[in-house]
Amino acid sequence: MLGLLSQIGPTNGNALSRSADVLIGDFWTLTRSQVYRELQTLEDLGYVKAGPAGARSSRDFSITDKGAAALKEWLTAGPADEVIRMPILLTIRFGAGLAPARMREILTAFSRRHQAKREFYGELEADMRSTRNDPYEIATVRFGRLFEAAVAEWLLELPELLPTVFNERSAEE
């Protein structure tokens, strides 16, 4: 949130939440409620300060010098470990008993969704490379693209590994 505030300037909780979705949502989720709670905490710490209350008691927050210093310190300390949760791998890992047809449906839906994401990232990166040129931003989008490419490759190799699922003969009739 400090990073976002430093890049987009004074914003209220709701707008900050939407920015987070757009700018870092693919590798760091944040709900609206969290944003408000955390803004309160950051204000108490003196890392952000709010302007006057506007409509619906909405206030625009901006980062303070102290907040900028804290952000830099946090970044300098280095990243925490990744959190990867792939529920579909649980489906696979424990899904030997599922009807093959159902398993195929699940995998097809998964595949479609990620195919779309992959195209999205591909286009976004191409777009960024031609127009804007913040390489730090491009780097994050590229990670998304490569991640989706890995998912696609995995899906491509699956039928060879799970013939009983993909073999039509074994489908429910």
Add this chain to the structure above:
Amino acid sequence: MLGLLSQIGPTNGNALSRSADVLIGDFWTLTRSQVYRELQTLEDLGYVKAGPAGARSSRDFSITDKGAAALKEWLTAGPADEVIRMPILLTIRFGAGLAPARMREILTAFSRRHQAKREFYGELEADMRSTRNDPYEIATVRFGRLFEAAVAEWLLELPELLPTVFNERSAEE
């Protein structure tokens, strides 16, 4: 947890937690405390039942028929969305102001850690393919390997994108 219990049989909370680490830890984390709380919930629902209390009031839980049915239903319903949190992408996204030398250190550490993981998955999968042959298990490990390959590729392309970080000239002297 129901999936684990159905595969490994009666276990106490601690052992179940360790099994989770080993068997699904790479794509689904679960702390020991969560395991205990959830076992309680599952017991209340009648999805698991406990044997007699042993040492340190430890009890071995096993899955019930009702639990097995609930598991199958859950699996059939299809997987939830993925959760991906890559703190290093925040470091990149907001780290333009970091000292290049520090950024390189961070990336190097990151790279080393993932290189090790990649080798681990590669060996594990090869091992599994030759000895055991639960294809569902192999599929999950393979995902790990492909994910790490994507990370590696990303790292390989980074210097081209962020020359100011990797160019020796711009390092602190």
Add this chain to the structure above:
DNA sequence: AAGGCCATGTAACAAGTTACATGATTAA
């Protein structure tokens, strides 16, 4: 200017983490 819709914020709940307590086991 009244009704419906959206923007903004809040509160209650659920999931996840950290730190601690305590009873067994092992080794000297």
Add this chain to the structure above:
DNA sequence: TTAATCATGTAACTTGTTACATGGCCTT
């Protein structure tokens, strides 16, 4: 047989999610 260590469980706290309340804005 005592001290140290480990296994097991619990409690307190933090983070994340869901559902709700309410006030401003737009449309008619």
